[in-house]
Amino acid sequence: xxxxxxxxxxxxxxxxxxxxxxxxxxxxxxxxxxxxxxxxxxxxxxxxxxxxxxxxxxxxxxxxxxxxxxxxxxxxxxxxxxxxxxxxxxxxxxxxxxxxxxxxxxxxxxxxxxxxxxxxxxxxxxxxxxxxxxxxxxxxxxxxxxxxxxxxxxxxxxxxxxxxxxxxxxxxxxxxxxxxxxxxxxxxxxxxxxxxxxxxxxxxxxxxxxxxxxxxxxxxxxxxxxxxxxxxxxxxxxxxxxxxxxxxxxxxxxxxxxxxxxxxxxxxxxxxxxxxxxxxxxxxxxxxxxxxxxxxxxxxxxxxxxxxxxxxxxxxxxxxxxxxxxxxxxxxxxxxxxxxxxxxxxxxxxxxxxxxxxxxxxxxxxxxxxxxxxxxxxxxxxxxxxxxxxxxxxxxxxxxxxxxxxxxxxxxxxxxxxxxxxxxxxxxxxxxxxxxxxxxxxxxxxxxxxxxxxxxxxxxxxxxxxxxxxxxxxxxxxxxxxxxxxxxxxxxxxxxxxxxxxxxxxxxxxxxxxxxxxxxxxxxxxxxxxxxxxxxxxxxxxxxxxxxxxxxxxxxxxxxxxxxxxxxx
Amino acid sequence: xxxxxxxxxxxxxxxxxxxxxxxxxxxxxxxxxxxxxxxxxxxxxxxxxxxxxxxxxxxxxxxxxxxxxxxxxxxxxxxxxxxxxxxxxxxxxxxxxxxxxxxxxxxxxxxxxxxxxxxxxxxxxxxxxxxxxxxxxxxxxxxxxxxxxxxxxxxxxxxxxxxxxx
Numbered sequence: 157x158x159x160x161x162x163x164x165x166x167x168x169x170x171x172x173x174x175x176x177x178x179x180x181x182x183x184x185x186x187x188x189x190x191x192x193x194x195x196x197x198x199x200x201x202x203x204x205x206x207x208x209x210x211x212x213x214x215x216x217x218x219x220x221x222x223x224x225x226x227x228x229x230x231x232x233x234x235x236x237x238x239x240x241x242x243x244x245x246x247x248x249x250x251x252x253x254x255x256x257x258x259x260x261x262x263x264x265x266x267x268x269x270x271x272x273x274x275x276x277x278x279x280x281x282x283x284x285x286x287x288x289x290x291x292x293x294x295x296x297x298x299x300x301x302x303x304x305x306x307x308x309x310x311x312x313x314x315x316x317x318x319x320x321x322x323x324x325x326x327x328x329x330x331x332x333x334x335x336x337x338x339x340x341x342x343x344x345x346x347x348x349x350x351x352x353x354x355x356x357x358x359x360x361x362x363x364x365x366x367x368x369x370x371x372x373x374x375x376x377x378x379x380x381x382x383x384x385x386x387x388x389x390x391x392x393x394x395x396x397x398x399x400x401x402x403x404x405x406x407x408x409x410x411x412x413x414x415x416x417x418x419x420x421x422x423x424x425x426x427x428x429x430x431x432x433x434x435x436x437x438x439x440x441x442x443x444x445x446x447x448x449x450x451x452x453x454x455x456x457x458x459x460x461x462x463x464x465x466x467x468x469x470x471x472x473x474x475x476x477x478x479x480x481x482x483x484x485x486x487x488x489x490x491x492x493x494x495x496x497x498x499x500x501x502x503x504x505x506x507x508x509x510x511x512x513x514x515x516x517x518x519x520x521x522x523x524x525x526x527x528x529x530x531x532x533x534x535x536x537x538x539x540x541x542x543x544x545x546x547x548x549x550x551x552x553x554x555x556x557x558x559x560x561x562x563x564x565x566x567x568x569x570x571x572x573x574x575x576x577x578x579x580x581x582x583x584x585x586x587x588x589x590x591x592x593x594x595x596x597x598x599x600x601x602x603x604x605x606x607x608x609x610x611x612x613x614x615x616x617x618x619x620x621x622x623x624x625x626x627x628x629x630x631x632x633x634x635x636x637x638x639x640x641x642x643x644x645x646x647x648x649x650x651x652x653x654x655x656x657x658x659x660x661x662x663x664x665x666x667x668x669x670x671x672x673x674x675x676x677x678x679x680x681x682x683x684x685x686x687x688x689x690x691x692x693x694x695x696x697x698x699x700x701x702x703x704x705x706x707x708x709x710x711x712x713x714x715x716x717x718x719x720x721x722x723x724x725x
Numbered sequence: 726x727x728x729x730x731x732x733x734x735x736x737x738x739x740x741x742x743x744x745x746x747x748x749x750x751x752x753x754x755x756x757x758x759x760x761x762x763x764x765x766x767x768x769x770x771x772x773x774x775x776x777x778x779x780x781x782x783x784x785x786x787x788x789x790x791x792x793x794x795x796x797x798x799x800x801x802x803x804x805x806x807x808x809x810x811x812x813x814x815x816x817x818x819x820x821x822x823x824x825x826x827x828x829x830x831x832x833x834x835x836x837x838x839x840x841x842x843x844x845x846x847x848x849x850x851x852x853x854x855x856x857x858x859x860x861x862x863x864x865x866x867x868x869x870x871x872x873x874x875x876x877x878x879x880x881x882x883x884x885x886x887x888x889x890x891x
Contacts, residue, residue, distance in 0.1 A: 166856045169869035195858030331815030333855035368761075368798050369810075369854060371867065409757050409796030412852065426756035428795040485857055487816035493858035525815065559857075561815045575818050579852070585795075710827070 157227065158204040159184050162254055164191025164340045165372050166333075170198035171217070178220045190341020190376075192254020193495035194241050200254075203227060211236045241492065244511050246473065248481050249334070249457045250497045253341030258376050261383040264344040270389055272463035276352050277397045282312060285356040289459070291467025293479035298324060298415070298452030299530065299556045300632070301478075301545040307449055310439035311357035314447035321354040321362035321401075322443065322450045324420060328367065328412040329528030330579065332559035334483040335453035337495055339366065339373035342457070343380035347403065349456030351389065352463060354401045357449050362403045365420055368410055377405055412529070412583035416631045417442075417450050419585065430585045431631035452557070454483055475501020478544035478555075488525075488561040489516045498543070505539040508562055519564040523648070527556025529576045529583075530636035532643025533569060552643040554636070568664035569648040570655050574602040576640035580633060590628030594621055595637050602641070606665040610656040619645060663724055666709040670725045673700050677721040683713035735803075737771045746781040756784060756792050760799060769800040797852070804847040805840040807885060809833075810864040814853030821874075822861040826850075828875030829863075832882050845889060846882070 161167070161176050179186045179201075192200065197213035201223060204210075210232035212223055226232055238254075256263035264270070276285055290305035311319060323346065327335040338346060346364070354362055366374050381403055384390040392400045406424060413419045414429040417438050423429035424443055442448025458480060462470045471479045478500040484507065487493045491513035498507060504524060508514070515521050523533040532553030534541065541547050548555045563572070581595040598621050604610045622638035622645075629635050645652065654661060660668040673683070679697040691707040694700030702713070714722045745762050748754075759782070763774050770793050779786040793799045811826060833841050833848055840847040856862045859871035863878075870881055 165854070165869060166859055166871075169856045169859050169862060169871040195856075198859070327855065328852060330813065330818075330853035331857055333853075333857055336855040369851060406755070406758070407761065408798075409761065410798040410852070411796050423757065424755070426754075426758070426792070428791055487857035487860065488819045493816075528815065559815065561819055561857075563819055567819055572819075575815070579813075583852075 158187055160187040160189050160202040160204060160257075162190070162192055162198060162200040162202075163188045164254075164337060165370070166191055166195045167198045167200065168372075170195075172199040174217055175199050175201060175215055175220060178217065179224075182220075182224055184224075188257050188259060189255065190253045190258045191337045191495065192238055192242070192341075193245075193250055193337065193497075194238050194492070195494035196492050197237055197241075197494075200238060203232060205230070205232070209236075211238050213237050241511075245497050246481050246499050247497045248461045248470075249338060249345075249454050249483050250341075250495060251461070252345060253337055253495075256342065258341050258343055259379050261344060261380070261387060264342070268464065269344055269460075270348055272460035273348050273351055273389065274395060276355055276463060277395050277399060282356045282358060285352060285463070286312060288467045289356075289462065292462045292470035293467075293474070293477070294455065294458055294462060294470065295478065295545065296452055297454035297458070297482065297557070299329075299527070299554065301555065304451065304455055307439060307451070308353065308356050310437065311359075311447050311449035314440050316447045318361070318446045319357055319359040320443045320446055320448040321350055321357065321359040322420070322424070322448055323350055323362070323364040323453060323456055324415065324417075324450050325364050325366040325370075325373070325453045326408045326414050326420065327370075327453070327557065328415050328583075329530075329557045329559050331487060331525070331528055331561050332485045332557045334485055334495055334558055336370050336373050338453050338457050339370065340376050343373075343377045344384065345457045345460055346377075346453055347380055347384050347390070349451075349459035350403065351394065351401050352459050353449065353451060353456060355399055357447075359449065360400050360402065362401060363406050363424065363443075364403070365406050365408055365414070365424065368407045374405060374407060381405070411585075412579070413585045413631070413633050416633060419631070420450060421448060428585070430587050431633075433630060454558070473499045475499075475542050475544045475547075477546060482543060482555065482558055484543075484558045484560045486512050486560050486562070489519065489564040489567070490514070490562040491516055500544050501542045503540045503542050504534065507543065507560065508539070512562065515562065515564050519566070521562070522565050522567055523563045523569065523572075525553075525561040525563065525572070525640075526559070527554035527636075527639070528559045529579045530554060530632065530639055531556045531559070532639045533563070533572065533647065534643070535647040538647075552639065552646055554639070566662055566664070568606075568660050568662035569644045569651045570602065570606055570660075571662075571664045573641045573644045574599065574606060577602060577637070580637040584633065584637075588629045588631075588634055590625045591634030591637065594625040594628065595634075597621060598625070598638065598641060605652060605655045606660070607667040608655070608658050608665075610652075612653075612656055614656070615645065615649070615652055669709050670704065671702050671707060671709065671711070671713060672723050672725065673702055674721055674723055675699060676719060678719055680719070682716050682718070683722060686712045686716040688712065734772045737767060737773050739773065739777050741766050742774060742777055742781075746778065749782050751783070754782075756782070756789065757796070760789075760793055764799060768804050769802060772801075800849075802838070803840065805844050806889075807846050807865050809846055809848040810851045810854070811848065812852075812854040812856070812860070812862045812864075813850045814855075814857060814860070816857035817853075817861040820860040824875055825861050825863070825873045825878055828878045829882075832879055845886065
């Protein structure tokens with residue numbers, strides 16, 4: 157009998173640590189596992205009994221006694237919501253997340269861990285590894301979708317006495333967290349992928365560049381690196397071969413632009429994270445001018461599986477030129493939010509409705525945002541688009557790192573575009589004028605529109621600037637920053653026009669809203685007391701009134717009114 | 726007349742830095758890591774500490790300052806006893822983080838990036854905490870709070886204030 161509690165960042169945020177404490181107080185030995193991906197079911201408690209796993213979901217503090225009763229009587233719930241959900245997915249990257257204890261290398265070894273590395277070091281040449289990855293068709297999962305083998309080949313062919321293997325774990329896209337989950341839930345799979353990559357390109361040193369906002373991920377990775385060193389998977393003469401590889405962690409300091417390769421390298425060197433012109437590519441001149449290869453976490457976590465099962469097994473999964481699976485962070489107004497790993501080519505509709513369970517409170521679907529600040533919003537008419545690099549690009553969005561934020565009719569698309577632009581404008585490193593000032597100007601136009609002061613010429617101006625920012629920027633940040641604006645203009649232009657006419661139908665843009673008290677007001681004075689600017693006047697038991705000049709549209713009154721006598725228009 | 730802009734610089738104990746800077750070598754050390762460690766010591770990056778880093782490492786003051794102001798993790802102002810990080814990620818935005826932000830500012834009585842008068846809290850916005858399925862979320866020190874509402878925020882802050890008062 158063993159109790160295991162999901163202790164990823166999300167599980168802990170949902171209260172897993174209190175649950176763990178309670179079980180410990182009752183004298184139970186509590187095991188740990190990472191995030192299994194069904195975040196909406198957290199906290200999750202597993203009872204392992206006679207080779208069977210019984211799962212409890214959404215466990216609250218007061219349910220612990222009940223679980224302990226169940227354990228004593230050996231009566232467990234019949235339904236396993238978590239397994240039902242996972243069975244709908246195809247898991248390669250997340251196969252161990254939420255299954256094994258991320259702080260135990262033995263758990264990983266038990267799941268055939270480090271066998272791919274053994275195979276590589278015993279039978280394969282570096283060129284053989286690259287050939288196998290080429291066969292698999294694996295493309296970078298960080299955003300651009302560049303073929304992984306190509307990068308490896310370039311770094312392999314580069315001459316240099318020292319080469320570096322870098323993992324980009326600076327997951328900056330607001331709304332994506334698959335890298336965090338892999339680091340927290342299965343860090344050894346990343347380490348194994350990195351060692352294999354290092355062997356292929358001939359690197360003797362490596363570094364994982366992790367976001368500072370992910371303290372738990374850094375801690376678990378530190379533990380995993382230490383364990384791998386002790387067991388001889390890292391360090392000198394790995395597994396008796398003449399291959400050496402040392403790995404360390406570098407905590408990033410918070411800059412979205414460091415997701416760009418050359419900016420990341422500058423940051424590793426202790427500089428401001430500003431991109432530079434390519435070529436030379438990092439494969440020729442990277443970290444401290446040595447040949448450097450940079451891959452994303454999810455890309456590297458695919459490697460051990462591909463080596464073990466073969467390139468064909470991987471390329472069999474997928475759609476057209478997009479092979480394998482992709483992990484998406486399904487969030488926003490969706491019922492079953494969390495991490496989902498699906499074969500490339502599944503339609504957006506299937507991901508959102510079959511796996512995600514549809515829209516929260518059964519409201520109408522409005523759009524799905526893919527690719528974060530570099531991506532775009534896709535409307536309902538394109539929901540049957542398969543998730544594959546080329547198909548998603550055609551819509552104007554990108555697969556990106558895999559953020560998938562679902563929106564219902566309470567989301568204002570103009571405000572959404574503004575939100576992303578605020579982000580990119582703030583994160584622009586300032587090197588290129590169009591990115592630095594152009595995004596700022598675009599933001600001002602959007603501010604004008606959402607404040608009800610826009611004019612119809614603003615839309616033209618916005619479009620014009622968008623293309624100029626794209627053309628006039630050196631790195632991916634600036635080149636893609638206008639995407640959220642362009643896609644909303646393409647699919648939701650009517651909302652921009654409505655704003656210019658002074659209406660925000662979603663009721664989000666404060667300046668365009670108007671609060672009114674209708675005749676059903678009983679004169680209870682509650683709203684009058686709640687109003688922070690004393691904009692509401694009226695006597696007891698008489699219909700109240702709102703002074704529109706004084707009203708700041710905070711909405712306190714509508715929240716307080718128990719009689720539905722205040723309307724927001 | 727001499728420059729007077731150094732008059733307002735807060736005094737700090739520079740001895741705390743000596744061990745850290747002793748291990749610095751220009752070949753393998755990284756300025757960002759050094760600044761992260763300085764921030765661990767003082768809770769923020771005091772001006773005098775930046776001068777000291779520049780002096781000992783030989784890196785130009787302008788560059789040290791340039792790096793310190795480039796990354797969002799670095800703070801140039803002292804922070805309160807508890808650091809509140811409100812997530813401004815996409816999922817949090819869609820699920821109403823703006824309302825939470827208004828409530829938080831009202832309860833604390835400060836703007837983003839500022840410390841409360843009693844020195845108890847500093848509130849900052851962060852890009853994404855990666856707990857998107859539990860949005861909106863915030864972190865206070867190492868604890869993450871999920872599914873926030875303006876009402877919940879009030880309780881959380883009050884609880885911490887009560888604990889501190891004991």
